[in-house]
Amino acid sequence: MTHPGEREADRWLRCFHPRVSAEHTLVCFPHAGGAASYYHGISAALAPDVETLVVQYPGREKRLFEEPAPSVEWLADAVARALVARGVQRPVLFGHSRGAIVAFETARRLHRTAGQPAALVASACAAPSHPEARRALGDGLAGQSDTEVLTRLLGLGGTDADVAQHAELIELVLPALRADLAALTRYRAAPDATVPCPVSVYAADDDPDVPAADAALWGRHAAGGTVEVHRFEGGHFYFGSLPRPFLDRLQQTVRTARKGIAFA
Structure with missing residues (x-):
């Protein structure tokens, strides 16, 4: 029998490819304005021993008509509850861009629960306490026009260019994106806030928002x-x-972290 907590968890966590014999669980947190379907390909591409859950934020896709999250902290509280209700144990949390901040705060809330994460992967995101994280992900876009915001997102590659050709799609996408940016602008991480698990940082050579030096500053927040x-x-x-x-790297990170092996 399904209890209310499990039903609520299903709203927050999508599993595109259930793998009943999987040994490892990867939980993915989308970027600002992003939705769960962005991770469908990753879910399909990983080996059968890894089951992928993707966080579905309110205000998009199947939750389109729900109010977007008012804050990063509110999101992290809700996702942590959903993971506990689903009975997820020792997952690896993968957050991309704004999603890395939400994953970080979720990891902090899962401390001392059965769902305490085995590792956190922060992708394309500066450290939570570093001002660059807010400037690049929130402050730099929050005050811009719809056209400027969409142009910036298309330039980064986070939205299909076809969206820009359809006004009705833009109207659906932008409210959630603006809410995400506003939440980031308000977010403040304590300089001494840490997660009780290993942290691996993924960064791209040509990402203007996350220089190599900024990526390394995640060490402030890692066990x-x-x-x-x-x-x-x-x-x-x-x-x-x-x-x-x-x-290959993501799969290795998931496998070694779940077994308690240091990253190679």
Whole structure:
């Protein structure tokens, strides 16, 4: 029998490819304005021993007519509850861009629960306490016009160019995106806030928003004070075409973290 907590969890967590014999769980957090379907390809491409859950934020796709999240902290509270209700144990949390901040705060809330994460992967995002994280992800876009915001997002590669040709699609996408940016602008991480798990940082060579030096600052927030930084070819949305080096690294990260092995 399904209880209310499990039904609520289904609203927050999408599983495109259930794998009943999977040994590892990867939980993906989309970028600002992003939706769960962006990770369908990753879910399909990973090996059968990895089951992928994707966070579905309110205000898009199947939750289109729900109010977007008012804050990063509110989102993290809700996702943590959903993971606990679903009974997810020792997942690896993968957050891309704004999603890395939400994943970080979710990891903090899962501390001392059965769902305590095995690792956090922060992709294309500066450290939470670094001002660059807010400037690049929130402050830099929050006050711009709809055209400027959409142009910026298309330039980064996070939205299909076809969307720009359809006014009705833009009207559906922009409210959630603006709400996400506003939440980021208000977000403030404590400089000493940490997660009780290893942190691996994925960054792209041609991403103007996350220089190599900024990626390394995630060490401030990691257990033990150090992180592994892995760099990939491409821009901010470097994994959009599912490059093999990215998939191999992600799969290795999931497997080694779940077994308690240090990242290689």
